[in-house]
Amino acid sequence: MTIILIIAGILLAAVVLQAKEPPVTSRDIERMLPVWKLEQDVILSRNGDMTIAFDVTLPEIFTLSNNEYNALHATWLKAIRVLPVNTVLHKQDIFIRAAYKAKFTEDQDFMQRSSELFFNERPYLEHSCYLMITLKSQDRKAASSAFSNLLRKTLVSPEAVNGKLVQQLLDSAGQFRRILSDGGLVGLRRLTTEEISGTPEAPGLLERYLFLQGAEDKPKIKDIVFKPEWKIGENFLQLYTLADTEDLPGSCSPHINYERYSTDKSKFSIGFASPAGQLLPVNHIYNQYMVISDTPKTLKRLEARRRRLQSLSAYSRENAISRDAVSDFLNEAISQGRQPIKAHFSLLCWTDKRDELKDLRNQAASALAGMEAVPHLEVSGAPQLWWAGLPGNEGDLPENECFETFAEQATCLLNMETAYRSSNSPFGIRLGDRLTGVPLHVDISDEPMKRGITTNRNKIVVGGSGSGKSMFMCHMLRSYVQQGAHCVVVDVGRSYDGLCELVGGYYFAYTEDNPIRFNPFYIAPGDVLDTEKKESIKTLLVALWKQGDESFRRSEYVAISNALQSYYSFLGKYLEIFPCFNTFYEFLQEHFVRELEDDKVKDRDFDIANFLYVLRPFYHQGEFDYLLNATENLDILQQPFIVFELDNIAGHGILFSVVTLIIAELFISKMRKLKGIRKVIVIEEAWKAIARAGMADFIKYLYKTVRKYFGEAITVTQEVDDLVSSPVIKEAIINNADVKIFLDLKKFQNKFEPLQATMGMTEKGRDLVLSINRANEPGRNYREVYIELGNQDMKVYRYEPSRFEYYAFTTEQPEKVKVRQSTEKHGDMRKGIAALVEDEKNGKI
Incomplete structure (x- = not known):
């Protein structure tokens, strides 16, 4: 079905042309609009061009290794080679500043609501990536910066479009999509007519570009003015271009070093164009164009140019240098089978505050300088370049704004990455995006198994003292319990007493006044x-x-x-x-x-x-008459959260052996009797004492069997030497734990090789682990955590607790005392923490 776009009517009210000619009429503007209509999800232009648009899913930033960057680069090159002559590949990355909106529901508990409030209005970049493949009409005239269809009054007849060309475009786009998708790192989804043109409720691709709107914004018409200053609605715009070979980087590659996360032992890599992408924290659109030319004609034209320069080389050293450059280009194209193309890259930035323009220009220029390019602020040609960025109008890209290069070099300048994404699974924990801390839903248990990345849910957690290990574990276990899991914790150091009180669990610990009590004879x-x-x-x-x-x-x-x-x-x-x-x-x-x-x-x-x-x-x-005669906390099988604190009995032969046997019996009972309920056992530093007490076989049994009962075993340690030297860890835990979690290990970076070998960690994983907490955002209280799934999926997240969570999970003795005193004063831990947070906010503590 043919759908006539409403864009024409929108621009009638929006565009203000600053021309010396008499004002154009509504009918004139309607004829000038490049987009004619949409048919079968194909954009047809009045010049006879046809465009197919895709929504692109890119890899998440900070997650690719050097080899993966190279593989992604090679995949793009393979895909580009299947595009026919006279095709324009247009990749458009839209980055719009947004703020996190808190989501409150009736089933949220105290901690969830506090976390939502804490992150409310947290700024981040909303990224959308689109890819347009345009097949230009065979008889259209080449555009230039001085002559675009924005002012042209005689257009190519729409009848120039024929069925063979449409089929050629569809076939080429299908092959292009298949090659990129088969690479495994990029996903493409064809945009529908409605997604391109928009609806009354949501802006389409055309409206988003024309009026600089976010994906969640309501459609809104804005005035577009180019003189005396460029404005779209309330936004002030600046355009930087990479169109002159003199402004281009001296060299390029699929990846560059990111010094903020690098060490003298590791080099952290990001995409070459990442400084102009996710790392540029302003509203911007990064347009990337590649025009596929006829290679024989291009080489013939360049050969003629070389001969002209040769004849003139005696009169000017510049001619001689240019002759040598063209000659080198031709030699490389022929000897190595390179594909010559024309390319153009532009960075469109905007802000709604005039006093931010200077800072905006500085950040944009700095981003381009980070790519080793020379920033060039476009002024006179800005309207034509902006107009050519309209999806469906790629054929109007001015030729004199393009430079000759090879596809290999141009592909390096593509933005390859996007922001972190949340898991689709209903189960998971809340972590934060590494760049901004905006909340994400992350499943490190079920979704990896469904995707075939892992074969079990077992985990090993390693972090030095003060790395935030205990606080992260409290956060994870609270999330598990809140989602219906049963957790048994074997602890040394009282790290979980606050969490246990918060969730109403059983806490078994030994003191002289209140010795530990069980009742294995009780039957519920x-x-x-x-x-x-x-x-x-x-x-x-x-x-x-x-x-x-x-x-x-x-x-x-x-x-x-x-x-x-x-x-x-x-x-x-x-x-x-x-x-x-x-x-x-x-x-x-x-x-x-x-x-x-x-x-x-x-x-x-x-x-x-x-x-x-x-x-x-x-x-x-x-x-020991107290030990096996308890009259309270009896129904431990049905209790979702139980902590066994072994600190005071680890050296007691009788008490310790009894407690370890009861722990083993309890968890095995939960495994076998609680059908359909997730079971989790966490063994903190107590694993060393348990192993000495003859429980090594139990640990091995757990790690090999718990998967079959919808369970997971988690071992937590802070001693790297234990990982390297313990046969229990090596044989039972590491080999049967597909999820590895690391917190700050900077102090071990000079002896990281044995740990890397023991854990079977790749170079990519090593670089990520050593980058933890190296460049944290100033003014934010958080720790970073590395999560590796099945030696395949590796990421670093933030864990940033709200002040409520911090006081609930803290292991610092002075703060625990404050929480206890406030709890006793207000009669409830939640009220006590709320009072502490309020006093802190008011400067009383």
Whole structure:
């Protein structure tokens, strides 16, 4: 269906022509408009040009290695080679400053709302990338800066368009799209007629360019004035061009070093044109044009030029130099099979504040200088160049504003990167864009498995002291619990007590006044004594009875099994008896002894007197009578968040062995009984103590098995030497953890090679890790975190907590004391933190 564009009517009201000729009429302007109509998503111009437009998905900035930049460059070259002669490739990157808008919903908790408020109005660059492929009419006249269709009154007849040319354009664009997409780094999506022309609710591609609008803006008509100063609506515009070979960089490549993130041990790379793209923090449009010429004709023309210069070289040294340059160009084109093209690049910047124009010019010039180009502010030719940037009007690009080059060099000047993108998965955590900190939704568990990047959800987290490791882990676990996960944390150092109180979890820690308590004998209402529960209690009782070097007979194991079965049958008859170790011990003394006598079980098969004597310290008024007789925090299977603090018992043989057995039994029960619920176990620095206590096999079992039960195991450490030297880490954890998370490791950069080898890290990963926190934004309190998924997807994010999150998760002792005091004063942790934040805002603390 043919759709006549409304752009003509819009420009009738918008364009103010500053010409000395008599005013043109509405009909004259309508005839001058280059865009004629849209048919089957193809833009047709009045000159007979046809244009297909694509929405382009680019790689995220700071995520590509040198090899990937080179591969992307080669892919673009392959795609460009399939375009026919007389084609204009126009890549248009639109960067518009925007501000993050907080999103509040009824199901958000205290911390989520505080985070939304914290990031509200955070500025960032909204980036859209479009690609236009224009096949110029065969009989159209070449445009120049002095003669464009903005002023031309005689246009090529629309009848010049024929079906063969349309099919040629569609075929070439299809091949171009396929080659780029097969490269795996760039995605192209064909724009529809509605997306090009716009709707009453949303601006289309044409309106966005003409009136400098964002993708989320409402359509609005603006005046366009070129003299005495260039304005579109309230915006003041400046145009910089790369159109003269004297202004171009002396050399170029697909990537350049980014010094802010580089070290003497690593070189951090970005795209060659990134300074004019995502790194330029102003409103701007980066237009990139490549005109595909007839190679034989071009070479023939240049050869004729070389001969003319040769004949004139005796009269001028400049002619001799020019002759040699043309000769070198021709030699390279023929010997290496280069494709000569014409290219033009321009940077259109704008601001709505006149007093910002000087700073705008400085930033734009600095960006071009970062590409080693000479900034050239275009004045006289600006209207024609702006007009040629209108999608569908690429054929009107002035030829005298283009320079001869090869596709290899021109492709280096393409903007290759975009901003970070959020995951599409419903599950994830909130992190921040590395450049601006604007919030992103990032899934590092489920989406990578669906994409085939990882085969499990296990993680290893490494960060030095003070790197923000504990705060990041608290943030991640709070997000997990809020999304329905069950988390078990084995900690040393009380890093999670604030989070545990915030989410209403169970916190098991040992102090003299409040020793650690469990009750492995308790069975929640509705639950049953299954085989797994019996086996876990038997294992615990055997561990309490026998030392590691003592022999253990099968008859003893059977006797303990029978004792448990009889005990729970006894509880079923006497419901008033509370299940715990005390009542189990009394049952053994009063009832099970008689059962053994009735069955004539001999002492050599099961010495009940020895069993009761050894376990006496865990019975009423014994040394450890508190340990297995808890009367609160009983239903640990259904509790979503549980912390086991091992700091004060790590050196205690009995307490530590009991606690580690209970932890193992608890998490295995959660794994097997909680169907469809995500299970997470976090082992902090306690993994070293656990491994020494004979639990290395449990860690290995976890990392190899937890995936099958919709779970993930996470090990956290701050000692790099542990990673390099521990066989448990190497064999069990690293080999079975597809997600690697690193925080600040700058102090280890001089001995990073062993860590890199142990972790199987690539050069790209090393450069990213060593760039962490090297150039943080001044005035922002945040830490950067590196996340690697399956040795394939590697990125550095910000973790920037709100002040509410900071006080909830802090591990600094003075601040924890403030939080505790404020909580006691206001009766609730949330109210206490809110009061602290308010006092901080008012300068009281």
